[in-house]
Amino acid sequence: xxxxxxxxxxxxxxxxxxxxxxxxxxxxxxxxxxxxxxxxxxxxxxxxxxxxxxxxxxxxxxxxxxxxxxxxxxxxxxxxxxxxxxxxxxxxxxxxxxxxxxxxxxxxxxx
Amino acid sequence: xxxxxxxxxxxxxxxxxxxxxxxxxxxxxxxxxxxxxxxxxxxxxxxxxxxxxxxxxxxxxxxxxxxxxxxxxxxxxxxxxxxxxxxxxxxxxxxxxxxxxxxxxxxxxxxxx
Numbered sequence: 001x002x003x004x005x006x007x008x009x010x011x012x013x014x015x016x017x018x019x020x021x022x023x024x025x026x027x028x029x030x031x032x033x034x035x036x037x038x039x040x041x042x043x044x045x046x047x048x049x050x051x052x053x054x055x056x057x058x059x060x061x062x063x064x065x066x067x068x069x070x071x072x073x074x075x076x077x078x079x080x081x082x083x084x085x086x087x088x089x090x091x092x093x094x095x096x097x098x099x100x101x102x103x104x105x106x107x108x109x110x111x
Numbered sequence: 112x113x114x115x116x117x118x119x120x121x122x123x124x125x126x127x128x129x130x131x132x133x134x135x136x137x138x139x140x141x142x143x144x145x146x147x148x149x150x151x152x153x154x155x156x157x158x159x160x161x162x163x164x165x166x167x168x169x170x171x172x173x174x175x176x177x178x179x180x181x182x183x184x185x186x187x188x189x190x191x192x193x194x195x196x197x198x199x200x201x202x203x204x205x206x207x208x209x210x211x212x213x214x215x216x217x218x219x220x221x222x223x224x
């Protein structure tokens with residue numbers, strides 16, 4: 001039972017354009033949602049988070065949007081840079097307990 | 112560099128064997144998490160420790176066990192290994208048990224032959 005889904009295994013975007021990565025969840029008990037970035041041969045790196053009581057959080061080029069009624073969140077990267085090429089994991093925290101990760105989306109930013 | 116260290120980096124062993132993976136959290140972090148990432152899959156939460164005590168349990172097999180020592184480093188023990196246990200095993204740490212921001216180590220790649 002996949003509680004956190006990332007239905008696009010991969011995404012290609014031109015440098016300078018917007019990257020939009022999507023994530024859907026099924027569990028209404030999640031209190032925090034997070035995005036992690038992972039480069040090959042490294043562990044995931046925390047990118048940005050959003051509380052379940054908010055609908056938007058922005059940090060520089062990265063913005064996360066949360067639509068609770070649709071159980072959907074998205075990560076926007078503007079403008080996209082070649083260094084953003086990585087695997088992006090959506091994750092959710094189960095009210096202070098365990099974390100559930102999605103399968104990841106591989107983003108390729110083309111120069 | 113996240114400040115979380117994991118050893119060894121790679122491990123190759125045979126079915127039926129037992130291995131121990133080690134993790135040192137970031138300085139000051141009290142909580143340690145273990146995750147398994149199989150090929151092309153997301154990270155599966157295994158177990159969390161906070162200041163030496165088990166805090167939360169995920170999909171951890173009975174053949175697997177973990178502990179966190181007084182110096183806060185943690186070990187994940189995998190026994191009676193099967194081919195399907197081949198995966199990347201990540202350790203992460205956070206300041207306390209309620210923090211949502213985790214810092215991940217580089218992982219240990221386990222290959223069971």
